[in-house]
Amino acid sequence: MAFKVHFFDGKTSRTHEASVSANSVNWKICYVDENAMPIEISWNPQKIKKADVYTEGLVSFTYGDTFPFQKLESTDEQFINYVNNSHQHLRSSIDLLLHKSKWRSIVFLLIGILGIGFVSYFYVIPTVATGFATSLSQENVIDFGDHVFNVLSVESKMNENASKELQDFVDEMEISSEFPLKVYVAESEELNAFALSGGKIVVFSSLLKKIETKEQLAALIGHEVSHIENRHMLKNIARNFGGAIFVSVLFGDINGATTVLMENAHLLGQLSFTRSLEKEADIFGLDIMRDNNLNLHGMPELFEILKKETAVDVPSYLSNHPMLKDRIEYTIEIAEQQEMILENRVLDLKWKAIKEAI
Amino acid sequence: MDLISVKSRTKASLKYLGEGTEFAIIYLKNIILTLLSLGLYYPWAKVEILKYHYQSTELDQARFSFHATGKEVFKGFIKIYVIFIFLYGFLFYALRTQNQVLTVAAVSIFYLLLILIVPFAIHGAVRYRSSRSSWKGIHFKYLGDRTEFFWLYMKGALLTICTLGIYGAWFHVDMRKYIFSHLRFGNLSFNFKGNGGDLFVINLKFVILFYLTLGIYSFWYYRNLVRFYVDNTSLVQNGKEVKFKTNMQAGDVFELLFINGLLLVFTLGIAMPWVTVRTLNFFFRFLEIDGELNTNAIQQASYDNYDDAIGDDMLDFFDIDLL
Numbered sequence: 001m002a003f004k005v006h007f008f009d010g011k012t013s014r015t016h017e018a019s020v021s022a023n024s025v026n027w028k029i030c031y032v033d034e035n036a037m038p039i040e041i042s043w044n045p046q047k048i049k050k051a052d053v054y055t056e057g058l059v060s061f062t063y064g065d066t067f068p069f070q071k072l073e074s075t076d077e078q079f080i081n082y083v084n085n086s087h088q089h090l091r092s093s094i095d096l097l098l099h100k101s102k103w104r105s106i107v108f109l110l111i112g113i114l115g116i117g118f119v120s121y122f123y124v125i126p127t128v129a130t131g132f133a134t135s136l137s138q139e140n141v142i143d144f145g146d147h148v149f150n151v152l153s154v155e156s157k158m159n160e161n162a163s164k165e166l167q168d169f170v171d172e173m174e175i176s177s178e179f180p181l182k183v184y185v186a187e188s189e190e191l192n193a194f195a196l197s198g199g200k201i202v203v204f205s206s207l208l209k210k211i212e213t214k215e216q217l218a219a220l221i222g223h224e225v226s227h228i229e230n231r232h233m234l235k236n237i238a239r240n241f242g243g244a245i246f247v248s249v250l251f252g253d254i255n256g257a258t259t260v261l262m263e264n265a266h267l268l269g270q271l272s273f274t275r276s277l278e279k280e281a282d283i284f285g286l287d288i289m290r291d292n293n294l295n296l297h298g299m300p301e302l303f304e305i306l307k308k309e310t311a312v313d314v315p316s317y318l319s320n321h322p323m324l325k326d327r328i329e330y331t332i333e334i335a336e337q338q339e340m341i342l343e344n345r346v347l348d349l350k351w352k353a354i355k356e357a358i
Numbered sequence: 359m360d361l362i363s364v365k366s367r368t369k370a371s372l373k374y375l376g377e378g379t380e381f382a383i384i385y386l387k388n389i390i391l392t393l394l395s396l397g398l399y400y401p402w403a404k405v406e407i408l409k410y411h412y413q414s415t416e417l418d419q420a421r422f423s424f425h426a427t428g429k430e431v432f433k434g435f436i437k438i439y440v441i442f443i444f445l446y447g448f449l450f451y452a453l454r455t456q457n458q459v460l461t462v463a464a465v466s467i468f469y470l471l472l473i474l475i476v477p478f479a480i481h482g483a484v485r486y487r488s489s490r491s492s493w494k495g496i497h498f499k500y501l502g503d504r505t506e507f508f509w510l511y512m513k514g515a516l517l518t519i520c521t522l523g524i525y526g527a528w529f530h531v532d533m534r535k536y537i538f539s540h541l542r543f544g545n546l547s548f549n550f551k552g553n554g555g556d557l558f559v560i561n562l563k564f565v566i567l568f569y570l571t572l573g574i575y576s577f578w579y580y581r582n583l584v585r586f587y588v589d590n591t592s593l594v595q596n597g598k599e600v601k602f603k604t605n606m607q608a609g610d611v612f613e614l615l616f617i618n619g620l621l622l623v624f625t626l627g628i629a630m631p632w633v634t635v636r637t638l639n640f641f642f643r644f645l646e647i648d649g650e651l652n653t654n655a656i657q658q659a660s661y662d663n664y665d666d667a668i669g670d671d672m673l674d675f676f677d678i679d680l681l
Contacts, residue, residue: 008495109386
């Protein structure tokens with residue numbers, strides 16, 4: 001059977017109306033050239049190069065190992081069917097399948113992309129990020145924390161005397177930490193404290209002034225040590241970074257509105273993750289207090305102080321911390337179950353020394 | 359023997375025949391494969407998408423072909439990543455030492471190399487794309503000289519910096535002129551006759567009128583820009599000049615962008631393939647070949663089998679568009 005094709009000899013752009021008689025071992029291409037001479041060319045089907053892309057109702061092939069290459073194009077439905085049925089290496093069965101029922105394929109592909117996106121974002125990225133943060137060597141974690149510490153230039157606002165007394169207090173507590181703990185008191189009006197990867201804790205003086213008992217201070221220290229021990233900062237950064245890259249790669253090239261939407265969704269998701277880390281730190285902090293036989297009620301009391309000083313208790317879904325109201329509730333619940341509380345004179349003395357120093 | 363001449367004397371026109379649903383399948387399939395392969399499939403995806411656009415573009419009942427392979431583009435990316443790993447490695451090493459002299463040197467070298475690399479990337483990209491593009495079996499070819507282009511670029515870039523960007527229009531036109539004058543399609547050559555002054559005026563009018571018209575002038579600006587590029591481009595066949603023309607109007611641009619915008623916003627970006635097809639279709643719909651181009655008499659010239667895709671990949675890496 002002969003099929004209609006357009007043949008190009010590779011020497012000029014002349015279109016030759018040609019016919020192809022094809023079988024599995026030979027394609028015979030016949031046409032009449034510009035001098036009215038009949039021309040016959042043979043193609044070995046095994047050496048034909050396909051276009052590697054699907055376009056409806058059109059096939060094109062090139063031929064030849066050396067330049068100039070010959071080419072044929074055809075819109076002959078019979079020829080297209082012949083190629084699809086008889087020359088498997090010249091067509092892609094996946095493409096044929098996908099283009100058979102176009103809208104159905106589009107829906108399937110979209111579902112596939114959503115599925116992959118969902119699994120990657122909610123499972124793969126968090127697992128990899130946490131794995132990365134956990135497997136980083138101790139030395140690298142300390143290096144990273146030191147780098148952030150230098151950037152924050154806390155040292156310029158340092159209260160050296162209070163820092164020394166607070167360090168004594170922490171050293172007296174029984175804390176088994178992977179990292180050497182180093183605490184600093186920085187002069188600031190802000191009611192805050194934070195921990196950096198690798199063992200550094202910074203407590204702002206105004207918070208220290210508001211704290212009334214050694215138990216409340218131990219609760220604060222326990223909470224911050226938990227961030228350090230569980231590498232929360234690294235986990236948070238790794239997850240945030242991974243998620244942000246994922247969102248920008250998937251949606252960055254599409255349009256501004258979608259990107260903003262997805263970035264905000266990512267931000268809210270990230271806040272929820274940070275909240276879960278905060279809760280973990282509260283619980284772990286209580287463990288440290290229990291190890292030191294200190295009254296666990298110090299923790300909810302600390303939150304009461306913070307609550308009193310904070311004008312609005314931000315709804316948790318908009319904040320990186322759980323609502324203080326909730327934190328008070330769940331820490332009281334745990335504190336109620338405490339079995340043993342012992343006096344600790346040494347810590348009492350250290351606590352007094354801190355109070356005098358600020 | 360004019361009576362039996364088979365020379366095509368009718369006006370040739372370019373058409374884009376791609377279809378949204380067809381392209382969507384190719385586009386979405388490639389997103390899935392790229393995601394599943396953690397990005398490694400990207401070169402093959404990029405090539406298939408370009409192949410689709412080429413094969414959907416028709417002139418005189420024949421389609422264009424793109425002959426690049428994913429493997430070539432992949433190799434290009436590997437080279438870029440090796441270069442950047444070394445560059446970043448050096449940068450981070452310098453930052454870690456906290457030695458100020460070394461840090462300043464590393465940062466300077468890093469940015470200097472980024473600037474110096476661009477002309478080489480453009481040259482490589484044009485040469486690779488040309489060598490891999492054909493129509494009716496006739497290949498494109500870029501004959502530009504890398505060193506010559508590099509100095510042209512450096513001169514333009516320096517003058518643009520010194521004039522706080524004003525020279526940018528002339529710089530841009532000079533590069534375009536150089537590239538087009540060294541571009542061949544078989545035995546046809548190209549010309550770009552625009553001048554920097556005209557482009558500068560187009561841009562200046564945009565800067566002034568954009569705010570005065572609350573952005574509405576953008577549609578006229580886009581039309582003027584396309585006209586400037588298209589109307590100043592021509593082909594030369596056997597000493598005769600064949601011009602390109604576009605009769606696009608600002609209203610057409612508004613319709614294109616407005617509907618594209620609606621499609622993207624209301625589908626959260628899913629309509630991207632349809633938007634791409636609409637845009638290409640739009641561009642070619644207004645593109646005319648104004649003059650007698652004998653589409654049957656283009657002679658094949660020598661072949662530049664340039665398989666190094668690093669320049670093309672580099673532009674992709676920097677998100678610079680070739681056109």
